[in-house]
Amino acid sequence: MNVKKVLMVLLVPLLVLVFSTVDGAAQKQRGFDDKEIRVGQWGPQSGPAAAWGSVARGSKLLFDLVNEEGGIHGRRIKYFIRDDQYNPSQTMAGVRDLVDRQDVFAFVGGVGTACGLAVQKYLRQNKIIWIGVCTGARDFQNNPWLWQMWPDYFDEGAILTKHAVENMGFKKIAYLYQNDDWGADAKAGVDAVLKKNNLELLDAIPVEPTERDLSSQVSRLQATGAEAVIGIMAPTQAAIALRTAVSLGFTPQWLHSYNLCDFAMMSHITDGLWAKEGVMTAAFTPPIDADTPLMNKYRDAAARLAPDERWGIFYLAGVVVAEPLVWALEEVGPNLSREAVRDALNSVTNRQGVGPVLTWTEDSHMPPRKLQVWQCGPNAETIVVQDWIENDLTRP
Amino acid sequence: MDMKRDYYEDIELFSSGTILFWTVVLLVALFAAPLILSNYHAYLFNLIMVHVIVAVGLNILVGSTGQIALGHAGFFAIGAYATVLLMTELSIPFFAALIIAAFISAFFGFILGLPALRLEGPYLAIATLAFGLAIMHIIGHVELFGGRQGLMAPALNIGIPQLGLDWEICSEKGKYYLILSITILMTLFAVNILKTKAGRAFVAIRDSDIAAEVIGINLTIYKTLAFAVSAFYAGVAGGLFAFVLGFFDPFTFHLILSIIFLVMVVVGGLGSVMGSITGAVLITYLMYDLFKNVDEIPVVGDLMVAVSEQWLTVTGMDNFSMIGLGLVMIGIIIFEPLGIFGAWIRVKKYWKTWPF
Numbered sequence: 043m044n045v046k047k048v049l050m051v052l053l054v055p056l057l058v059l060v061f062s063t064v065d066g067a068a069q070k071q072r073g074f075d076d077k078e079i080r081v082g083q084w085g086p087q088s089g090p091a092a093a094w095g096s097v098a099r100g101s102k103l104l105f106d107l108v109n110e111e112g113g114i115h116g117r118r119i120k121y122f123i124r125d126d127q128y129n130p131s132q133t134m135a136g137v138r139d140l141v142d143r144q145d146v147f148a149f150v151g152g153v154g155t156a157c158g159l160a161v162q163k164y165l166r167q168n169k170i171i172w173i174g175v176c177t178g179a180r181d182f183q184n185n186p187w188l189w190q191m192w193p194d195y196f197d198e199g200a201i202l203t204k205h206a207v208e209n210m211g212f213k214k215i216a217y218l219y220q221n222d223d224w225g226a227d228a229k230a231g232v233d234a235v236l237k238k239n240n241l242e243l244l245d246a247i248p249v250e251p252t253e254r255d256l257s258s259q260v261s262r263l264q265a266t267g268a269e270a271v272i273g274i275m276a277p278t279q280a281a282i283a284l285r286t287a288v289s290l291g292f293t294p295q296w297l298h299s300y301n302l303c304d305f306a307m308m309s310h311i312t313d314g315l316w317a318k319e320g321v322m323t324a325a326f327t328p329p330i331d332a333d334t335p336l337m338n339k340y341r342d343a344a345a346r347l348a349p350d351e352r353w354g355i356f357y358l359a360g361v362v363v364a365e366p367l368v369w370a371l372e373e374v375g376p377n378l379s380r381e382a383v384r385d386a387l388n389s390v391t392n393r394q395g396v397g398p399v400l401t402w403t404e405d406s407h408m409p410p411r412k413l414q415v416w417q418c419g420p421n422a423e424t425i426v427v428q429d430w431i432e433n434d435l436t437r438p
Numbered sequence: 439m440d441m442k443r444d445y446y447e448d449i450e451l452f453s454s455g456t457i458l459f460w461t462v463v464l465l466v467a468l469f470a471a472p473l474i475l476s477n478y479h480a481y482l483f484n485l486i487m488v489h490v491i492v493a494v495g496l497n498i499l500v501g502s503t504g505q506i507a508l509g510h511a512g513f514f515a516i517g518a519y520a521t522v523l524l525m526t527e528l529s530i531p532f533f534a535a536l537i538i539a540a541f542i543s544a545f546f547g548f549i550l551g552l553p554a555l556r557l558e559g560p561y562l563a564i565a566t567l568a569f570g571l572a573i574m575h576i577i578g579h580v581e582l583f584g585g586r587q588g589l590m591a592p593a594l595n596i597g598i599p600q601l602g603l604d605w606e607i608c609s610e611k612g613k614y615y616l617i618l619s620i621t622i623l624m625t626l627f628a629v630n631i632l633k634t635k636a637g638r639a640f641v642a643i644r645d646s647d648i649a650a651e652v653i654g655i656n657l658t659i660y661k662t663l664a665f666a667v668s669a670f671y672a673g674v675a676g677g678l679f680a681f682v683l684g685f686f687d688p689f690t691f692h693l694i695l696s697i698i699f700l701v702m703v704v705v706g707g708l709g710s711v712m713g714s715i716t717g718a719v720l721i722t723y724l725m726y727d728l729f730k731n732v733d734e735i736p737v738v739g740d741l742m743v744a745v746s747e748q749w750l751t752v753t754g755m756d757n758f759s760m761i762g763l764g765l766v767m768i769g770i771i772i773f774e775p776l777g778i779f780g781a782w783i784r785v786k787k788y789w790k791t792w793p794f
Contacts, residue, residue, distance in 0.1 A: 087756035124730060125756035130690055131683050135482065135726040142478035156588055160685040222586035251586070
């Protein structure tokens, strides 16, 4: 009995020891030291949206390349990816871990509106540099520590419609959209352009994000006699809509969101229909098969450093969101600080890497308003049918 | 060993001085923890405690009353949305909003309990599953609920602003103390309820509902009561979760979350409050912390990254984490069907008879 009591008493210091091994309160947070700068990103590496996880891995390519070339002013970039499974509570856990424990300096990218919204306040409070949240939702404007790159969905809807009406001469336009803010934002753009041309939308038909049978929606579209359909929805549903339409003998010109401009993937999941029907999408980066020195450099680097990765548009998007950070770090020089990088990003003017042309100022961190329109060629290659064009209409 | 000599000994909160002592030590440690915790750990602890409340409540339904439920994310969502909307739309103070939200959730639990009177086993599982899914979609369709875009939680003011009593909690550690206090209250309530007439009726229904009815237990009342109590817990947890996360959308409360809740209860140990707590702690810790940071663990992490890069796909490491979580669950169910609580009982027996 006594032995037991002694053992129990001994357990107390053990417990204290266990508790004391938990990380103490964070020290002064800087995000970098003389040897490294810590950068993070979240993204769904597993779970329902895992296809978009390649964005986070694409950024790794650029940072690996930078490190291979000796880092930036003697500092290497240490890059962390946190898998959040597209679940905001996991995003929050991952981001807090990276900020509090790993002491990261900046975040790049970050897939998902909900995931981004969950952490926006926290990152802003902690003055963490954040570049290129991967969504065109409006909820991220007016944040002094976030620089946006993904075009506003309003502009996207407007430019797709402008192309259909003014370049292709279609008068009968219908709209098939995901029933949420994404669909509503883009619809405002569609409506604005149609109004300018004295046209009216034949019909706007909502799709639920979880729906997998779209035959009733497509039948309704067919009944309107639309020549062109603007579609704002996730890849799976766009594929289902296209298959259903073709099987019903309904073949309008489809124009989809820039989130669907990975033609190789879309063509694959539609068994080639995407290419056969010549589906068009908006786009805000140069085509992945573009023959420019920078694009070739990254493509070669990907083949060498990440041979298992497919050179796709989402992977490229990871490079795109990481580029401005590298520019800013290079410009700031050895005397690094958050404020210096902020000022460097605020003075980015008409600069382009493999993404859109960027201009940010202290007052405006808005994404670029210029987009392209692409068409899927017969072999799923990219045909640029409308070069960079700016949406000059403002949101009503 | 655990011999009881009279009824009052059986319903005592702490059956021995040892348990009392260790409970006090644990509580002191928990209250002192923020002194050394980082913000990240405070967030993780908050999430864990929210899950503990759900698991404790769910265990009353699944473990003690024997009614399977796969829709608790629905009650969780009701708690979160109701608390936030009551505060923002009707300016109701936090505590009142939390309690009303929990009662709304309990009311839905009661409604769901009605079909449960006629359904059992897999049929009940399907009914509750449908409930969880339906709630997620209904919320997504209503503009008031923020639609699919989700809702931002307001500032966490636990005073009564109307009377000029403002007490805003901004820091993660402030939230920690708030949630800890509520978790302790809810746990005590659960321990006690199982020692009351209602609690014994629950257990009787689980063991054999016909026999329970024969000895005079009103099945209608007690089955629906179990659902309502369990939903009440999920409602409180949801209300707290809204402030832990600060933002949520309908998809946050998807089917998988309901299943994770059930896993916590089963892994922890069915029918035991202690089991629910350990289950919730273990699963949340594994899901949100350990398996997310595997690659930063010295030696083991490097080894796993190397294996992953050699043999698995580009996202191998993260998928491996999910596999790891699955293996832990399977392992516990195979080797310790009573869950972590079962293992604890064995350790306790061994300890009591030590050194023999």
